[in-house]
Amino acid sequence: MSNAHFSYVLRLGDNALIIGQRLSEWCGHSPFLEEDIAMANTALDHVGRARMLLTHAGDLEGAGRDEDQLAYLRDEREFCNVLLCELPIGDFAFTLMRQYLLDVYHLHLFEALCRSQDEVLAGIAAKAVKESSYHCRRSAEWVCRLGDGTDESHRRMQSALDELWGYTDEIFAADAVDEAMRAQGIAPPLAELERLWRADVEALLARATLSVPDDNWRASGGREGIHTEHMGVLLAEMQVLQRSHPGLAW
Amino acid sequence: MPPISSPGAEARFDATIAAEEKIEPRDWMPEKYRRNLVRQISQHAHSEVVGQLPEGNWITRAPTLRRKATLLAKVQDEAGHGLYLYSAAETLGVSREQMQDDLLSGRAKYASIFNYPSLTWADVGAIGWLVDGAAIVNQISLCRTSYGPYARALVRICKEESFHMRQGFEIMQTLCGGTSEQKAMAQDALDRWWWPTLMMFGPHDAESAHSQQSMQWKIKRQSNDELRQKFVDQSVAQAEHLGLVLPDSDLKWNAARDHYDFGAIDWDEFQRVLNGGGHCNRSRIKARRDADQDGEWVREAMLTYADKQRARAVEDAA
Ligand SMILES: [Fe+2]
Ligand SMILES: [Fe+2]
Numbered sequence: 071m072s073n074a075h076f077s078y079v080l081r082l083g084d085n086a087l088i089i090g091q092r093l094s095e096w097c098g099h100s101p102f103l104e105e106d107i108a109m110a111n112t113a114l115d116h117v118g119r120a121r122m123l124l125t126h127a128g129d130l131e132g133a134g135r136d137e138d139q140l141a142y143l144r145d146e147r148e149f150c151n152v153l154l155c156e157l158p159i160g161d162f163a164f165t166l167m168r169q170y171l172l173d174v175y176h177l178h179l180f181e182a183l184c185r186s187q188d189e190v191l192a193g194i195a196a197k198a199v200k201e202s203s204y205h206c207r208r209s210a211e212w213v214c215r216l217g218d219g220t221d222e223s224h225r226r227m228q229s230a231l232d233e234l235w236g237y238t239d240e241i242f243a244a245d246a247v248d249e250a251m252r253a254q255g256i257a258p259p260l261a262e263l264e265r266l267w268r269a270d271v272e273a274l275l276a277r278a279t280l281s282v283p284d285d286n287w288r289a290s291g292g293r294e295g296i297h298t299e300h301m302g303v304l305l306a307e308m309q310v311l312q313r314s315h316p317g318l319a320w
Numbered sequence: 321m322p323p324i325s326s327p328g329a330e331a332r333f334d335a336t337i338a339a340e341e342k343i344e345p346r347d348w349m350p351e352k353y354r355r356n357l358v359r360q361i362s363q364h365a366h367s368e369v370v371g372q373l374p375e376g377n378w379i380t381r382a383p384t385l386r387r388k389a390t391l392l393a394k395v396q397d398e399a400g401h402g403l404y405l406y407s408a409a410e411t412l413g414v415s416r417e418q419m420q421d422d423l424l425s426g427r428a429k430y431a432s433i434f435n436y437p438s439l440t441w442a443d444v445g446a447i448g449w450l451v452d453g454a455a456i457v458n459q460i461s462l463c464r465t466s467y468g469p470y471a472r473a474l475v476r477i478c479k480e481e482s483f484h485m486r487q488g489f490e491i492m493q494t495l496c497g498g499t500s501e502q503k504a505m506a507q508d509a510l511d512r513w514w515w516p517t518l519m520m521f522g523p524h525d526a527e528s529a530h531s532q533q534s535m536q537w538k539i540k541r542q543s544n545d546e547l548r549q550k551f552v553d554q555s556v557a558q559a560e561h562l563g564l565v566l567p568d569s570d571l572k573w574n575a576a577r578d579h580y581d582f583g584a585i586d587w588d589e590f591q592r593v594l595n596g597g598g599h600c601n602r603s604r605i606k607a608r609r610d611a612d613q614d615g616e617w618v619r620e621a622m623l624t625y626a627d628k629q630r631a632r633a634v635e636d637a638a
Contacts, residue, residue, distance in 0.1 A: 087385075094379045094388070097395050098372035099607065101615020103403055106372065110396035113379075114389060121385045138384045162618050218628065219621025226617070311383035311441055318498055320383035320441070320491075 074250040076130040077150065078257060079191065080140070081247075081293060083123030084151035087141055089172060090116030091308055095159050105162075108208065112169070115201040122194045129190075142312035146302050147295035154237040156292070156301045163216055163226035168234055170209035171271065175241055177202040178266045182258035191256065210274055217278025228280055235283045240290035242267070247293075337538055342468035345411040353537050356530060357467050358412050359428075360539060362419040365405035367431035368398045369423075370604050374438035375447060383441060390487050391444065397480045404476060408469040424609050432590070433516050435598030442495055442502075442509035448488015449558070450510075450517040456481045457551045458521065466538035489558065496562045503563070510559070511567045518582075519590045521548040552580050 093113035100106040124137040154172065159165050180202055183195035216223040242264035244252075251257035275282060291297070311320065329348035336343055343349055372395050379395065382388035406416045422428035433451055438444065456478060463474045495506040522528055522544040534540040542550075552571075559566050570583035593601070 091380060094392055097376040097379055097392070098369075098399075099611045099614075101611065101618040103369065103399055103406075105615075106399040107396055107403070110392050110399065114392045114396065117385060117389050117392060121389065124385075141385055142383075162615065215625040216618070216621050219625040220617065222617045223621030223624075307380050310381050315499075315501070318502060320387060320494060320498075 074247045075188070075254075075256065076127055077247045078251045079123055079127040079130060079188075081150045083120050083127050083140070084149050085155050085172075086116045086123055087120035088149070088151045088155040088304065089169075090114075090120055091304060092155065092157075092159055093165070093169075096165065101162055112205055112208075115198075115205070119194070119198050119201070122197075126190050126194065138312070142309045146297055146305055149295060149297065149301065149305070150293050152237070152240045152292045153289055153298055154234065154241065154292075156298055156304060157234075157237070158300055160230065160233075161226060163223065164230040164233070166209055166212040166216065167227060167230040169205070170213045170274070171234060171238055173202055173206040173209045174270050175263065175267050177206045178263050178270075179258070182263065186257065187255040213274060213280070214278045217275070217280045224279065227278070231275070231280055232283045232285075236285075236287045236289050239288045240292060243290060245293065337466050340464075340538075342471060343466050344468045352533070353539075354412050356534060356537070356539060357470065358409055358414050359530075360534070361405055361409040361412075361470055362414070362422070363429050363431075365402050365409060365419065366423045366428055367434065368402035368405060370430045370434045370608065371398050371451075373604055373607055374434055374436070374600075375444055377438050378441060378444045381441070382444075387491070394448070394484050394487065397484065401477050401480070404473040405470075408467075408473045411469045420612070424605065424612060426596070426605065429594070430604075431520060432593045432598065433513075433520050434604060435593050435600045436512065436516050437599050439512075440505050440509060442492070442505040443513070445488050445491030445495060445506065446509035446513040448484050448486075449492050450488075450513050450555070451520070452481050452484040452488060453555070454517050454520045454551050456485060457547050457554070461542045461547060462540070464538075464541045489562075492562055492564070496564065506562070507564050510564050514567050515585065515589075516593075518548055518552070518585055521545075521551070523587070523590070549579050552582050556580055 090113050093109055093116065096106070096109040096113075098106060100109050120141070121137050124140045128135040128137065128140055154168060157164075157168065177199065180195040180199040184192055184199060186192045186195065213227065217227045218224070242260045244260040248257060248260055252259050272282060289298075326348070330350070333343065333347065333349055333353075336347070343353075375391060375398075376395050379388060379391050382391050406419060409419060410416060419428065423430065438447065459474050459478050459481060463471055463478060465471045465474065492506050492510075495502040522531075525531060525543045525545045528544055531540065531543060535543065556566065556571070568583045570581065572581055574581045592598070596602075
């Protein structure tokens with residue numbers, strides 16, 4: 071039972087960490103200065119969230135692991151973020167489309183988690199929901215601008231959406247951990263989140279003149295540690311100092 | 321639009337400068353004063369922007385999540401400094417696009433220090449401690465600059481810079497309190513960054529092309545050599561506190577001058593890096609050019625979308 075609780079919070083922490091890591095790759099390389107600031111800021115919100123969630127996960131586990139031990143000393147197979155978070159940043163269209171798909175999910179998720187029976191998690195959610203509502207406004211605005219901008223921006227956004235869509239199912243695929251958390255009033259039912267997410271996303275995509283892909287290719291496995299081939303490279307980079315100089319303080 | 325020259329305008333300008341008051345965008349100013357400021361402020365803005373790159377290089381590899389978060393916040397601050405400064409320069413009638421074109425084409429300079437590579441985690445500490453530290457010495461002095469918008473931008477910037485310096489120093493402290501390999505990493509970073517940091521203050525006063533006029537107009541308030549001396553004096557105690565050795569065998573206290581004497585700066589290296597010969601000159605500019613080129617379709621789409629929205633608003637109103 072407490073094992074499911076740990077797994078649940080760890081998953082949320084890993085999602086935040088890995089998307090924060092990806093966003094931070096944009097630093098100094100965005101299309102203009104205001105976007106450099108916005109990317110760094112969004113990355114920072116996710117890293118901050120990851121720190122709180124991983125610390126909480128470590129406490130739930132009770133094995134003495136802190137945020138850094140969880141972030142830096144686990145192997146790829148032990149990470150349980152959804153695949154959507156770990157895909158390489160691609161172009162600006164890909165990054166913003168992914169961000170929008172995640173931001174809407176996070177907004178509804180953290181809104182619901184504000185009422186979690188886990189008070190620590192509810193506290194984290196209260197902070198995260200404010201950030202997510204801001205993130206969501208920003209990424210939705212970009213989806214509209216780029217979807218309904220020039221031919222080129224439309225083409226790039228549609229192809230980003232086509233690539234990303236098959237990774238969204240995994241977010242809402244409930245397993246035993248999700249069921250246990252829902253039963254204990256710790257987490258909301260995923261089916262309900264999916265309904266809210268789909269309504270928002272479909273409405274915005276229509277406004278942005280983009281169409282939901284109709285192929286049925288789906289990928290999943292992140293929760294069980296079956297990642298894309300990009301994940302190992304991401305971790306090798308992120309963990310390099312802790313791995314090459316074990317046990318030191320930085 | 322530049323303010324129209326009227327009789328007595330120059331005398332009023334001189335009197336404002338003499339009275340330690342600020343020149344504001346609406347005031348008449350000599351064309352050379354304006355050009356001198358545009359050069360200095362835009363160069364400063366470019367330095368903040370290019371300065372994101374050497375430290376940005378370490379964000380994805382920061383060794384703890386706390387360090388990752390503070391480094392992200394720092395690099396975000398630097399981009400923000402770039403924005404304040406471009407805005408200050410725009411009050412002088414030059415557009416951000418023009419300034420950025422000058423950077424990308426190599427007509428405009430940025431701080432040469434960023435043409436050195438950041439090779440280890442200790443470099444992130446050394447950059448914060450030394451490079452931000454040197455920037456503070458320079459910028460605190462510039463807070464009294466005679467051009468109002470520049471002075472006000474600098475006051476905001478200085479607050480954040482001192483935070484950056486403390487973070488950098490704390491990274492160095494942690495390394496120096498760690499294992500011998502960590503301490504060696506810190507010493508190696510200090511060895512590589514010390515002299516380039518001293519060069520940040522610019523050529524000796526006697527050789528500085530723009531200095532004298534800038535001092536008269538109170539754009540600059542203290543000379544390159546004065547500021548460099550101040551930085552050396554403050555750094556000696558800090559290095560001692562860390563247990564690190566400044567890489568200068570001529571460094572010693574001079575009681576008669578009440579300052580530290582220090583060794584000769586390699587001005588050939590300074591000129592070489594300034595003129596494009598440094599390790600990272602090409603890669604820094606390439607990174608900025610790539611960001612600009614890769615972002616072109618995004619900026620175009622923004623304009624097109626804004627046009628469409630305007631047209632729709634007109635349609636709706638009709
Ligand atoms: Fe700065
Ligand atoms: Fe700084």
